[in-house]
Amino acid sequence: MRTTLLIHCPDQSGIISAVTGFIHGKGGNIVYLDQHVDEEAGVFFMRLQSEFDASSMEFALLEREFEKQLATLYKMQYQFYPGEERPKMALFVSRYNHCLYDLLSRYHSGELSVDIPFILSNHKDLQPIAEQFDIPFHHIPISKETRQEAEKKQLELLLSAEVDFIVLARYMQIVSSLIIDHYPTKIINIHHSFLPAFAGAKPYHAAFKRGVKIIGATSHYVTEELDAGPIIEQDVAAVSHTHSVKDMIAKGRDLEKIVLARAVQFHVDRKTMVYNNKTVIFS
Amino acid sequence: MRTTLLIHCPDQSGIISAVTGFIHGKGGNIVYLDQHVDEEAGVFFMRLQSEFDASSMEFALLEREFEKQLATLYKMQYQFYPGEERPKMALFVSRYNHCLYDLLSRYHSGELSVDIPFILSNHKDLQPIAEQFDIPFHHIPISKETRQEAEKKQLELLLSAEVDFIVLARYMQIVSSLIIDHYPTKIINIHHSFLPAFAGAKPYHAAFKRGVKIIGATSHYVTEELDAGPIIEQDVAAVSHTHSVKDMIAKGRDLEKIVLARAVQFHVDRKTMVYNNKTVIFS
Amino acid sequence: MRTTLLIHCPDQSGIISAVTGFIHGKGGNIVYLDQHVDEEAGVFFMRLQSEFDASSMEFALLEREFEKQLATLYKMQYQFYPGEERPKMALFVSRYNHCLYDLLSRYHSGELSVDIPFILSNHKDLQPIAEQFDIPFHHIPISKETRQEAEKKQLELLLSAEVDFIVLARYMQIVSSLIIDHYPTKIINIHHSFLPAFAGAKPYHAAFKRGVKIIGATSHYVTEELDAGPIIEQDVAAVSHTHSVKDMIAKGRDLEKIVLARAVQFHVDRKTMVYNNKTVIFS
């Protein structure tokens, strides 16, 4: 059984030796180890994958012993992930379909190893795509007056389906703290600019007006402050004076879908850690 | 003789036909033509290169006839550049040497076809490099009290050497309107971020703090507003959580020198046009 | 009515002036002009778009006059494309679905302005995707013995549906001269390497073995020589020693679909010209 272990704790001497010694002592074969020290913040991060012959019962025992022998001593925040788990991903969309199509085709071909309990939207436009891929679609309209009520419904759906994380695949609405508090660093958004440039609405229009020579896309975890959460992945494409706003939007679609898909993959692979509003992305 | 003609004017039907007909009628062979219409702003841009057998006297005649027959009619702003002209480029530096070395080695190897009447700095650190390359070096210290006086001296040097354009090769001082007014869209700066993100001081520190996954560099024409002038060229490089501020600075050096060199080359090749605080870069 | 005109002919003085004068004289407003001279080969290329108020009858007249006044004189090969035409694109696939999904979702969202008369495959695996998107699917198995017969059937399908061009969206079979001769520079393939490196089978395996630090994808027009036709578009992605062959294949999927989609878009937009086994791609 392959197990992924994520740790972060205050940096001090001897952590790697202690953890690898522990895993080795329990019969685990370490097949991957990456670590990072943020020297400024004094924080230690590690991602470690190991192969065990252990049954699941012994896995629970492993966690208890890790807690007792190491976690308390080194003040670790940590998480063990058994390999075979498929996280449950909810998709929030609005009217743009390129990110949705891209994620669904990755899901459908087995490239993206998740379950998708439902797609949720404030519009009905993309319902046919949900049907194409045989995924339940929930239409919850949102207006200023109904926002609070709508979000309660959203949360009920999320909780009753035991959703693990949410992907905002060009969902053009702001997600409130009601949802965020239940899913801290579990909501992935795609913003169509190289943040922190052009946060907020209509970034391609702003990019055109400023006359930039590159446009970008940024996927990040959602926090209360708009477009200001921990960045997971970014990419850019060259543009020139010949590109109208419409051309930028077209070119940006490919960026958005690729950048969002990479971020989702990192998250599903347990390669992301968050601290100080930044991410560590183990590769 | 190869002549480069740059035009911009209000867009209307028939301009290309009229201009190419004129050049053809005067015995010119058009070897390059690129044009652009900003449909939103209703502005037409053209860059046209042609080969003439003409002597320089006839060249003056050509300009007069172009003025009479076309420029007035179409309300053109235009400029003819004879091919053999080497523009005079002044270099302003401070303490960082990577952009200076890069430009000087391009100049020295003949890659960059300019004359360099002098290098100017508020520090003496880079004087030895100027000497390495046999270029006059002027040291004009700047402090809050002496800024106005210093800029007068700078302007005198620029005017007496008949400088055509100025390159701020990591010159860490703000250039005032005294200089800018004499050299509108003739001062090229390199800023060490992908503008408009991280304008102002210490962009790598800001990029590190925000946790971006790409860093960039931007060359632009200098206007009164800091880091807000028309962008000529940008490029980016991937970074990750493993990069400290120091690593970003190191990685950024290569970006800065390449992006600045490209912008300078575009300018020297008469490939840049400016309007609405944006650039048209013909390639 | 917007009309696109593509021309190539031996280079000589006066072509641009003559063509733009002709279009202007016929009442056309030139909205885009790009030209290129291959100085080594002595060939002139031009792409010109103009707006006419003309009816379709007058359009035929325009072509006849162009032929008479210019094309013969300058020995031009040329083509007028009326703007509203949607070309008919056939898709050939095998078992990989990522390029197919990507093209179909672009088609479905209106991003790609083509008609798709059918999808054709030597396997049945992707039939459900064709059904998802309501596009006819033809299954024509191919074996050494039946290859010739199979290709005759393919050609019949292509001709009876009046297909304009063919896209090999990871079609793992060699297309023979029977098809190529009917569709010269009308068959677009995607090869999963940066050609000319790693032509032929299993390029990711070869890239892994050679230890390259970048992988790529190349879209090209199909000619009789395998993977040696005129290149339309290429792109690359960074890899490292940490990437297994499987990782490269996964990373390559995104490259392949983006590079193929760009090539198809260029073709549909009449931006490609071919000569000397190379392409001119007007942007």
Next chain:
Amino acid sequence: MRTTLLIHCPDQSGIISAVTGFIHGKGGNIVYLDQHVDEEAGVFFMRLQSEFDASSMEFALLEREFEKQLATLYKMQYQFYPGEERPKMALFVSRYNHCLYDLLSRYHSGELSVDIPFILSNHKDLQPIAEQFDIPFHHIPISKETRQEAEKKQLELLLSAEVDFIVLARYMQIVSSLIIDHYPTKIINIHHSFLPAFAGAKPYHAAFKRGVKIIGATSHYVTEELDAGPIIEQDVAAVSHTHSVKDMIAKGRDLEKIVLARAVQFHVDRKTMVYNNKTVIFS
């Protein structure tokens, strides 16, 4: 004192735990650890940096104990590098100056932490640059007849200056086995194509002829087979039909110097390991 340890050995369970336990037991604080397993080849690689309070005497002791306790047991090939060592780098050049200028300016500004005992060339063209930077220059002409004699002289110079590694900064000659055998995986070359495409002479001419849309540069360790050694670093740039061979050469210069500089930096930082004609580059 910061020490860098590079290890490769047959993969087996427990190596990381054993090595980190050893370092920890000797009082070292591990500040960096990266490891890689080539699962196909069954080889384990590790780069580990640790801080010791130890004097150099104790450092020799450390090595002996490592040998005794671990290296023999795990059949390791390994190397300890004390942090303060500046390797001696010889530069071989011919007539192109861009890579030379770039490396020398990095050296001069302290960015590249090496000593440069001499620059060697078969031409005198770049001697003035050596003089600009106050570095001894040896001119050893090479012809078919004198090649063997010339290489003996080269080797004498290398050995008497105790050169650690050689950089071929656009040295247009083939290096023979006489030199290679003395400097296995210690000679870094820059080739002006994305290898394996366009190995051998005149790669830009070949790239132009093939009509590629990207050009590249590759730095690699020199082996007996031309342009076929382990690749250290590659990068590419977009080109189009508008680029002549001359334009590609100009654009390629920036690629070449950046790619070579990165490779040299990796080598100097002890981040490269070689096996099966491939590299592991720890970042």
